[in-house]
Amino acid sequence: MDEKNLRLTSTEVGCLWLGYMNDSMAVCTLQYFLEKAKDKDIRPIIEFALSLSEKHMQAIAKIFKNEEMAIPVGYTETDVDVKAPPLFSDVFYLRYLKHLSGAGMKAYILGLSQAVRSDVRKYFGDCIDSSQELNEQVTQALLTKGLYIRAPYIPIPKQVQFVESPTFMGTIFGKNRPLHAMELIHLTANISTNAMGRVVLIGFAQVARTHDVREYFVRGQEIARKHIEVFSSFMKNDDLSAPATWDSEAMDSTIAPFSDKLMMQQITSLIAISMANYGAALGASTRVDVAGEYIRLMTEIAAFGEDGAQLMIKHGWLEQPPQAADRKELALSR
Structure with a gap:
C-alpha cells in the first residue's frame, strides 16, 4: 500500500497537534529570551532552539495542510512583547533550555514510537536528533560556566548484591x-x-x-x-x-x-x-x-x-485538541 494514502492515526494526530502547540509557545518565549539575553555564549543557543521550533511548526503545518486538517491557532506575535523589560536572568534562559530539550526528547520518543507513516516517523526522528544537539549545547555551556547542578554522589558498588530482607x-x-x-x-x-x-x-x-x-x-x-x-x-x-x-x-x-x-x-x-x-x-x-x-x-x-x-x-484560552467522533450525537442530530 502506498504510504501517501495512509490516513494519520489518532496518536499521530495527537502528538503532532500537541507538538505544534508547544512549538508555537516556544517560538514566542524564545523570541523574547533572544531579545533580552546579553551573554554572548547563551544567545547562539537560544537562536538554535528558536530555529528548531520554527522548523517544527512548518513541518507539522505542511503535514496538516496535506491532510486538509485545521492548523491550530496556538500562540502568535500577539502573545509576546519582546520590548518588555527582562523578567528572568540569562542564567535562567540556559536552565530553561536544558528543561526544554529534555522534555522535547521525551515527547519526540513517544511520538516516534507511535508513528506509522514514514513522513511522521522521519519528522520525530529528526526532532530527537536536533533536541539531542540542543541538550548537548546547553549542557556544555552550563558546565563551562560552572552552573551545572549535579546529582549527589553515592559509593560505587564493588560487588553484586541481592535483596534478602523484606525491610x-x-x-x-x-x-x-x-x-x-x-x-x-x-x-x-x-x-x-x-x-x-x-x-x-x-x-x-x-x-x-x-x-x-x-x-x-x-x-x-x-x-x-x-x-x-x-x-x-x-x-x-x-x-x-x-x-x-x-x-x-x-x-x-x-x-x-x-x-x-x-x-x-x-x-x-x-x-x-x-x-x-x-x-x-x-x-x-x-x-x-x-x-x-x-x-x-x-x-x-x-x-x-x-x-x-x-x-x-x-477566559476562552483553552484550544480544544482533536477528538473522537461522538457517534450518538451524530445519529441523533439528523
Whole structure:
C-alpha cells in the first residue's frame, strides 16, 4: 500500500497537534529570551532552539495542510512583547533550555514510537536528533560556566548484591534503608523541575494582568516550594545534598512580556510534565514512604492542574485538541 494514502492515526494526530502547540509557545518565549539575553555564549543557543521550533511548526503545518486538517491557532506575535523589560536572568534562559530539550526528547520518543507513516516517523526522528544537539549545547555551556547542578554522589558498588530482607521496602514510620540510585534519579530531577517551575511562577505572578491568574500563580509557587522541601528532606535524611534552588533568577519587572493565555499554557505544560515525572518516579521508588509521598503530591498537582484548565476555559484560552467522533450525537442530530 502506498504510504501517501495512509490516513494519520489518532496518536499521530495527537502528538503532532500537541507538538505544534508547544512549538508555537516556544517560538514566542524564545523570541523574547533572544531579545533580552546579553551573554554572548547563551544567545547562539537560544537562536538554535528558536530555529528548531520554527522548523517544527512548518513541518507539522505542511503535514496538516496535506491532510486538509485545521492548523491550530496556538500562540502568535500577539502573545509576546519582546520590548518588555527582562523578567528572568540569562542564567535562567540556559536552565530553561536544558528543561526544554529534555522534555522535547521525551515527547519526540513517544511520538516516534507511535508513528506509522514514514513522513511522521522521519519528522520525530529528526526532532530527537536536533533536541539531542540542543541538550548537548546547553549542557556544555552550563558546565563551562560552572552552573551545572549535579546529582549527589553515592559509593560505587564493588560487588553484586541481592535483596534478602523484606525491610528493603521500608515503612511509612520508623527507620528506612538509604535511598537507592533509581530513587535518587527521580528525587533530583523532580527537585530541579519544581525549582524551575517556581522561578517561572514567581515571574509570571508579578506581571499577570488578570487577578485570578495572579492568584493561581502565587498558589503554584507555594505548591512548588512544598514539593521541593518534601523531596529534599528524603535526601538530607541520608546526608545527601539536595539540588540548589534559584528563585533569584526572576527579576523585579512588573511589565508582562507574555499574554496571560500564554503564561497559563506554560504552567499547564509544566504541570503535565510533573505528573508524568511523578508517575515514573512512583514506579521506580521501592521505599513505601517515598512512593506514598509521590501519590499524595500527584493528587495535589492533579487538582491544581484541573483548576488551571477551568481558569483557561473561563477566559476562552483553552484550544480544544482533536477528538473522537461522538457517534450518538451524530445519529441523533439528523
